Structure formats: structure tokens, C-alpha cells
Amino acid sequence: MKKISRIFIGIDLLLLCVIMGKAAEGQMARFLQSGPADAKERAVMNVSKGESGVMDLSMQDMAKKKVALTFDDGPNANHTGALLDGLKERGVHATFFLLGSQVEKSPELVERMYEDGHLLGNHSYEHVNLSSLSDKAAITQVDLANEAIYQITGEYPEYIRPPYGCWKSNLDYQTTMIEVLWNVDPLDWKTDSVKTIVKRVLKEVEEDDIILLHDASESSVEAAFQIIDKLEKKGYVFVTVDEILFD
Ligand SMILES: [Zn+2]
Incomplete structure (x- = not known):
């Protein structure tokens, strides 16, 4: 549970939501409306060569550092398919926080996520600031998204x-x-520079971190692949968020 305390330390989220929620909402709403055209486990052991040139394994090499990739706001009809292809090629499982309204538009992508072994979570039905709604309206947002996902996978998400x-x-x-x-938040939705997104993540990332990305643009998808390839070389292994929160 170390991660949960780290996530909350130093930030008064409620205050942040009151101050920033509206501004962020405007930006994100524009991002979502602009559409894709505008928006721009593996436990592989690290094998090192010893002085003798013989391949040997150290205990340190065997202790993998875990990190989780998460993708919000999908599924996206134009970009999620390419992301799923690349994740499959790399044998990596990610966590997708899905919008109920998007799930209804691209159920086949959600089915694929589930079949490929990714973890599916809830991101509300239509991307609203839940803390600004009545409890009843907020719960409706959560329930509608859960139901949309359940209709495809037969399982209700546990995470939001x-x-x-x-x-x-x-x-x-x-x-x-x-x-x-x-x-780790590289603000991928604000830039179409793959290099910038990758650099921001590599600069900040530590063991047991949860990285926030969006499968809503080509640059974010390509950045995700480069992040995986570079972090695996540094000894990281990609897991779903449940393995970080509860291991
Ligand atoms: Zn979002």
C-alpha cells in the first residue's frame, strides 16, 4: 500500500479539483471534441556478461522493477488498435481507464483489450468532474460506464x-x-512530440510508478512503445495497476 500513500502525499486533491477542475475540463473537452485527426510480463531476466565473458545472473538482475502504463479516455477508434498491436508484440499488459460513451462506440476494441489480458477500469461515462456533481449524478456516471464495460466483458471493473x-x-x-x-504525467495530450513525452517520463519514472497516457493520438501511442522499449532495457517490467497497488 506504499503506492497509495505516495500518490496522495503532498497534494490536496479536493482543493485542486475545485480550482483546476473547470480549467482542465475546458482543455480536455476541447481535446476530446477535436478528435483524433487534430490531436495530434514479461519476466525476462537481465543477463550480463561477467569479466570472464560468461553470461551470469545476479540477484539484482533478477529483482525486476515494476511500473504500470495506464491509458485514459479510450477506446479511440483511430489509435487504440495500433496501441493494442504494439503492446501484444511486446508482451506488455497495460491498464485502460475507459469512458462508457467511447466503449459504446468501439465495443470491438474493448473486447480485444479484455482478450489480450489488459486490465479495464472506469473513467466515468462522459468525462465529467465527478466531484462537482451530486452523489447521485456521480454514481450514475460510474454505473453507466461499468455497465457498458460489463456488457462486453461480463465483468464489472473494480478500479476507477x-x-x-x-x-x-x-x-x-x-x-x-x-x-x-x-x-508520472507527461501531459501527452498537450503535445504531438513523441520525443517530449518520452523524455518527460524517463526523467521522472521510478520503481512502482503509475504512468498516465492517453490512447488518443499517434504521438502518445508511439511514445508508449518507446517508453516500454527504453524502460525494459533499464530493468523495468510492465504490470497492471493492481500488481502495484496490492503486491
Ligand atoms: Zn480523462
């Missing part, structure tokens, strides 16, 4: 990433959802 990270703790009990935030 509330849009803008804005949640109310009483909703934990009323919805039984587990809130998942993030540690």
Missing part, C-alpha cells in the same frame, strides 16, 4: 480513475470502486 483526479471519498463506499491516480 476519476477524470481530472477528482473524486469524493464517500463515493468509495457508495460505488465500491477503488480509486487509482498516477505518479
